[in-house]
Amino acid sequence: xxxxxxxxxxxxxxxxxxxxxxxxxxxxxxxxxxxxxxxxxxxxxxxxxxxxxxxxxxxxxxxxxxxxxxxxxxxxxxxxxxxxxxxxxxxxxxxxxxxxxxxxxxxxxxxxxxxxxxxxxxxxxxxxxxxxxxxxxxxxxxxx
Amino acid sequence: xxxxxxxxxxxxxxxxxxxxxxxxxxxxxxxxxxxxxxxxxxxxxxxxxxxxxxxxxxxxxxxxxxxxxxxxxxxxxxxxxxxxxxxxxxxxxxxxxxxxxxxxxxxxxxxxxxxxxxxxxxxxxxxxxxxxxxxxxxxxxxxx
DNA sequence: CATTGGACTGTATAAAAATTCAATGACCGC
DNA sequence: GCGGTCATTGAATTTTTATACAGTCCAATG
Numbered sequence: 001x002x003x004x005x006x007x008x009x010x011x012x013x014x015x016x017x018x019x020x021x022x023x024x025x026x027x028x029x030x031x032x033x034x035x036x037x038x039x040x041x042x043x044x045x046x047x048x049x050x051x052x053x054x055x056x057x058x059x060x061x062x063x064x065x066x067x068x069x070x071x072x073x074x075x076x077x078x079x080x081x082x083x084x085x086x087x088x089x090x091x092x093x094x095x096x097x098x099x100x101x102x103x104x105x106x107x108x109x110x111x112x113x114x115x116x117x118x119x120x121x122x123x124x125x126x127x128x129x130x131x132x133x134x135x136x137x138x139x140x141x142x143x144x
Numbered sequence: 145x146x147x148x149x150x151x152x153x154x155x156x157x158x159x160x161x162x163x164x165x166x167x168x169x170x171x172x173x174x175x176x177x178x179x180x181x182x183x184x185x186x187x188x189x190x191x192x193x194x195x196x197x198x199x200x201x202x203x204x205x206x207x208x209x210x211x212x213x214x215x216x217x218x219x220x221x222x223x224x225x226x227x228x229x230x231x232x233x234x235x236x237x238x239x240x241x242x243x244x245x246x247x248x249x250x251x252x253x254x255x256x257x258x259x260x261x262x263x264x265x266x267x268x269x270x271x272x273x274x275x276x277x278x279x280x281x282x283x284x285x286x287x288x
Numbered sequence: 289c290a291t292t293g294g295a296c297t298g299t300a301t302a303a304a305a306a307t308t309c310a311a312t313g314a315c316c317g318c
Numbered sequence: 319g320c321g322g323t324c325a326t327t328g329a330a331t332t333t334t335t336a337t338a339c340a341g342t343c344c345a346a347t348g
Contacts, residue, residue, distance in 0.1 A: 003296070016277060017284030021334060037298060042336055051195040052305095052335090055207060063199060109160055133162060137199070147326070165304060181328055186305055196305090196335095292347080303336070309329090316323080 006034050007048055010041070011059070018056030025057070069102040070141050080138050085131045087123040087138070096121050110134050150178050151192055154185070155203070162200030169201070213246035214285050224282050229275045231267040231282070240265045254278050 009032050010025065019025045022041040029036055044050075051060045076099055079090040091099050100116035103123070110133060112124045125131035153176050154169065163169045166185040173180055188194075195204045220243055223234040235243055244260035247267070254277060256268040269275035 012277065012280075016280035023334080038335075039299080039337090040297060042334095043297090045335090046198050049197070051197055051202075051204070053193070053195055053204065053207075054190050058195075058204075058207070060195070060197065060202075060204065063197075063202075110162075137162065167304075182305070183307090183328060183330095184326085186307090187327090189305090290348095292345105294345090295343090297340105297342080299338105299340090301336100301338080303334100305335080306331100306333070308331075310327105311329105312325105312327080314323105314325085316321105318320090318322105 001034060003044075006036060006040075007044060009034050010044055010048060010050070014050065014057045014059070020052075020056050069099070069106050072099050072102050073138070073141055077138075077142060080135055080142070082131055082135050085125045085128050087125065087131055087135050089121040089123060089138075091119050091121065093119045095119070108134065108137075110137075145178060147188075150180060150184075151188060153178050154188055154192060154194070158194065158201045158203070164196075164200050213243070213250050216243050216246050217282070217285055221282075221286060224279055224286070226275055226279050229269045229272050231269065231275055231279050233265040233267060233282075235263050235265065237263045239263070252278065252281075254281075 006029070009029055013019060013025065013028050013032075019028065022038045022045070025041055026036055026038055045057070049060050049062050050057050052058075072095075076091040076095040077089050078092065079088075081088040081090075089096075089099070096116040096119050100114045100121045103111070103121070104114055110125060110130045112126055114124065115122045123131075123134065125134055150173070153173055157163060157169065157172050157176075163172065166182045166189070169185055170180055170182055189201070193204050193206050194201050196202075216239075220235040220239040221233050222236065223232075225232040225234075233240075233243070240260040240263050244258045244265045247255070247265070248258055254269060254274045256270055258268065259266045267275075267278065269278055
C-alpha cells in the first residue's frame with residue numbers, strides 16, 4: 001500500500017462524507033483495508049492541503065504559489081540560516097541577486113528588506129520572532 | 145469591546161501575518177487592547193470560518209448549504225441502490241419528482257442526469273466508479 | 289558489498305483546540 | 319421588581335492534532 005494510494009482514499013472519503021477527527025478517518029480507511037495511524041494522517045492532511053472546518057475536513061486550494069520566487073528559490077537557494085532577526089540565504093554563485101529581487105517583489109509584510117551579494121542574501125526582519133516565522137515559511141517553500 | 149469589533153481585529157491580523165496558534169492570536173489581540181482567551185478565539189474561528197493551514201490561519205469561503213436537497217432527501221428518501229453506473233433512489237410515494245428536482249439543482253458534476261417516476265428516481269452517472277462515489281455521498285447526506 | 293542518505297512510518301509525548309460547565313449581564317413580559 | 323431566556327465569556331478539562339525521536343526500507347554511491 002503506497003502513500004499515493006492512501007492519499008487517494010483519503011480524498012475519496014472526505015469528499016463523500018463529513019469526517020471530524022483524524023481517528024475517525026483512520027477507522028474509515030481501515031474499512032478500505034488501509035492501515036494507518038492518526039500521526040500519519042496529520043502529515044497527510046498537510047500534504048493534501050486538507051483543513052478542518054466546522055463541517056468536517058475539506059480540501060483547500062493551495063495558496064498562490066508565489067510565481068517567481070518559489071521556483072527560483074527551489075533552484076538556487078542552498079541554505080537558510082537564522083541569526084537573531086536576520087536570515088542568511090546562501091545561493092549558487094552569482095544567483096543571489098535574482099533570487100533577492102524575486103523575494104522583494106513578493107512583498108512579504110514580515111520582511112523589512114533584503115541585501116544581496118554574489119552568493120548570499122541578507123533578509124532583515126523586524127525582530128527575532130518574525131525572523132523565525134519567515135525562516136519557517138522559506139523552509140516550507142523549499143521543501144515543496 | 146464588542147464581539148464584532150474583536151472579529152474585525154482577528155480578520156485584520158490574520159490577513160496581515162501568519163498566525164499559527166490561538167494563544168499567539170490572543171497575544172496579538174492584546175497588543176490591540178483586545179483582551180480575550182483561547183477559548184473565545186476557538187469559537188470565533190468557527191463563526192468567522194477561519195481554518196488552520198500549514199501557513200497559518202486563513203479565511204475560507206462559506207460552503208454552499210445544499211439548500212433544498214439535503215432536507216428533502218432526509219425526509220423522503222428511503223433507500224439507495226447501486227446498479228452499475230446507475231443509482232436508484234426509492235422515496236415515499238409521490239415525492240420522487242420534488243427530490244429529483246432538488247438534486248438536479250445541486251448540479252453535482254458527477255451526475256449525468258436524473259429521471260423521476262412516482263416513488264423512484266434514477267440517477268445516471270458516467271461510470272461505475274463515479275456512481276459509487278455519488279452513492280457514498282448520498283449516504284453521507286442521509287445519515288447526518 | 290558496505291554505507292549513506294532520504295522517504296516514510298509509528299510510539300510516545302507535547303501542544304493546541306474544542307467542549308463542558310458555570311457565571312454574568314442584557315432584555316424581555318408579567 | 320422578579321423570573322425567564324438568550325448571548326457572551328472564561329476556567330477547567332477533555333479531546334484532538336502536531337512534534338520529537340527512532341526505526342525500517344530502499345535506492346544510489348563509492
